Amino acid sequence: MAGASREASVAVDTGGTFTDCVWIERGRLRVLKVFSTPADPSESIAEAVAQTRVSGGVRLLHGTTVGTNTLLQRKGARIALVTTAGFEDAIEIGRQHRPRLYDFFFDRTAPLVSGEMRFGVEERVSSEGEVLRRPDARALSLLVEKLAAAKPDAVAICLLFSFAAQENERAVADALAPLGVPLSLSHQILPEFREYERMSTVTVNAYLQPVMETYLRSLAMRLGEGSRKPKGGERIFVMQSSGGITSLATAAREPVRTVLSGPAGGVVGAAAMARRSGFDHIIGFDMGGTSTDVSLVAGAAQTTNEADVAGLPVRVPMLDIHTVGAGGGSLARFDAAGALRVGPESAGADPGPICYGRGEQPTVTDANLLLGRLRPEAFLGGGFRLDLERTQKLVRAWLKRSGSSMTTEEFAAGAVRVVNANMEKALRVVSIERGRDPRAFTLVAFGGAGPLHACELARALGIPRVLVPAYPGALSALGILVSDVVKHYSRTVVWRAAAELPKRDLAAAFATLEKQALADLRAEGWAGSPRLQRSVDVRYHGQGFELNVPFTPRLLADFHALHQQRYGYSHPARETELVTLRLRATVPSKMKLPRMAPRASGEPAGKAPVFFEGRPHAAGNIARESLAVGRRMAGPAIVTEYSATTVIPPGCRFHLDGAGNLVIAVPAR
Structure with missing residues (x-):
């Protein structure tokens, strides 16, 4: 642990399959991966922190998927909405555009607050901020009685034009304070116009607030267990969707700002590592176990205030990240017409892919193993062996049950092509559809599965190079560690x-x-x-x-x-x-990353067959730590390391640069 304060900064990113932990010890960057515990994410975080064995105190910075998963699974709090009388149903009416114009079976996303939990109060503020009518004491007393009978877990307060004058919202909040439930006020969360979007955002905040408070309290207690002096919540910090950290108290009060917490860390980390190699125009490609997040950095990370999360408008600042349901754990299936499909359903951490020893339905990870792109003995630095024999046996049986005549290699190649097509669309969204030419950018590949697919995607889009940073499978945690x-x-x-x-x-x-x-x-x-x-x-x-x-x-x-x-x-x-x-x-963060380029001159440790475009090629097996800085080599090759595996197809050339980044030149098609 560095620093005279005897306090180590430990960054943790919770993913669908793995929880990644990064810290600096004696001037060296350390990385640890443990299996996630979706039922209680604080359990895997506490386990990871315990395994760091750092002496002294721990300053935990972490990215969380609690908000995202709560929205996706609709497992948030039972909330009430208080708004201007006559506007109780604005949250359900929303905007009158159809996301899919010709889909007769399209269902609008249901609001988070049901009709019987919406309450109106007689008050009015003009669009210019003039208070035309204040809520009187009798109306507020009646409102308190109704809410006390309804027993909500949290309350969202969103009055008409409160961004221009806050007095009426404050009066309502003061009246409801004795109820003792969390209150979310729209003029504090989002003091901006557009009533529906503001109402949706503050409702999301209220929906997440009790869940996030419970989670963060559990995390603080777990981190204090077994120590003579509980560390407490004041040493826990949370990554925001905007690309910066905030205090535990703020995250508990405004959880809507954390809904893209983990992916934001990846963008920060990708930009920081690419700058070390002299690249400031990058496309971030973060492929994890359940999803893929793509982003664009043109000197600075692109931000947005107009995101939708789980079909709900969320208008707080966040990094412009486009997400698709494609990851290493994405499940393969045949549709009714016999076409091969991949995702968005995922095997997650439990049961996981077939090759992890528990799953029984093929995933993208299984496909990469069958193609020889994953080395069974080198996964997680040799700490976890993938079961190739089990994968071959169960995939053959699954193909037979599905009525497919494909061989296992044909299936695996098809699954990779399908998932690549899905991810290519996402890369086009953040580049071509935003007026950016991808040929002017470098593709930064990270996440546990990103480097497996990056070169093929770069070639499809004409991107001239791929950069795989040090510890790519834990880059989101690394980004959180250095975040401002x-x-x-x-x-x-x-x-x-x-x-x-x-x-x-x-x-x-x-x-x-x-x-x-x-x-x-x-x-x-x-x-x-x-x-x-x-x-x-x-x-x-x-x-x-x-x-x-x-x-x-x-x-x-x-x-x-x-x-x-x-x-x-x-x-x-x-x-x-x-x-x-x-x-x-x-x-600005005071965290300085150590030098990551190893001093080595090793040779490839033999060759093994790897399938590219339907044919086996003899690809070199290379441990990343054996690469010498500046030595240029040619594909095909498989570069293994603790947190990820990089696939380098035939025709590509690569080298390790002075910043410790693996730079791959991808020829145009």
Whole structure:
């Protein structure tokens, strides 16, 4: 453990199959993987921390899937919604667009709060922020009686136009405080316009709040077990969807900000490792056990405020990550027409793939093993042997039961092609569909399964190189380890802007946001001078949606250029509107990663057959730690290490660079 404080920073990322743990000990980066415990994620985290055996205290930074899984599985709290009388059903009416226009069987996502748990209160605020009617004492007393009888686990409060004036929401919250249940106020969670999206976001927060509080309390207790001095919650920090960590108290109060917690760590880690090799334009490709997350970094990670999670609008800042249900544990099946399908269902950690010794239905991991792309004896650094014989036997039996005439190798090759096609679509979404040419980027492959598929995907999209960072299977945890402290603030204004910006109004509004940010950071005990980044959501007058643009004197010109890039046209002479002001406050991390390039000059440890494009090739077996820096080699090759396996097809060339990253040159098709 480094540092005079005798406190080690340990980062943990909880995935569907494995829980990854990263820490620095005596100047060396250490990595550990344990099986996840989906029933109680805190169990695997506590086990991982215990296995680090670090002396002194532990400062835990972790990415969590609790929020995501709670939404996907609809296992959150029983909540109530309090809103302006007459608008109780806005959460169910939503927006009147159909995601799938011609699907007659499409069902809208059901709201998280049922009709009998929605309550209206007589009050009114104008769109300009004028309080037209305050809730009277009698109405509030009646509301308290109704909620006391309903017995919700948490309450979401979202009054009309509360982003412009907060007094009425505060009055309702004060009246409900004696109920003793968590309260989520929309002007605190999302002080922005668009009533349905704000209502949806605060409802998601309330739905997750009791679950997250219980989980974090359990985690704090587990980490305190067996020690003479319980470590307590003040040394636990949580990764946010926006790419920065926050305190345990904030995560418990605003869990909606953690719904893409783990994947955000991967984006931060990919960008940090790629910068070490001189690449700042990357596409992150994170393939884990149950899903694949892709993202784009063009100098800086791309962010969004318009994400949907589990079919529900969630309008808090988060990294722009596109997720598909394709992972190493994705299950293969034949549909009614006899076509081979893969995912989105996953074997997860239990029972897992066939080759793990418990599963009985083929997965992508089993397919890679059958193709020779995974070495049974080298999985997890030799700590867990994959069962090839069992996999061959059960896959043959499964093919026979399915009525397929495929050989096991034909099935495996087909499964890999299908899952690659799904992931290629995701890569196109974050690049080509956003006006970006993938040929100008480097594909950074990580996650336990990412390096197995990266070269084939890069070739399909014309991406010239693949970068596989050190410890690719634990890069999300590594990203969490080096993440900054981040807080976001916003205010909807809707100001017209022609040739000139309203500079005085902008300065005053941003000053208010910055004052709030500095006060919050001090209150949570964060030391250091924060970096304050201003941006503005801008649109043409008459448009319904905005583009976020960094705030500079060239704001309007930059907006026109961004609009041209995103949509293929711009109107520099047209009047614009400044819609929402945003502030990102960052306290930079002091964590410094050690040098990761090994000093070695080993040779490939023999060759073994690997199937590429239906034919076996003799591929070199190479332990990553044996690679010499700068030595250029040619595929086909299989590079093994503790946290992942990298497949290098014929025609590709590769080398280990001075930063410890494996760089693979992929020839164009």
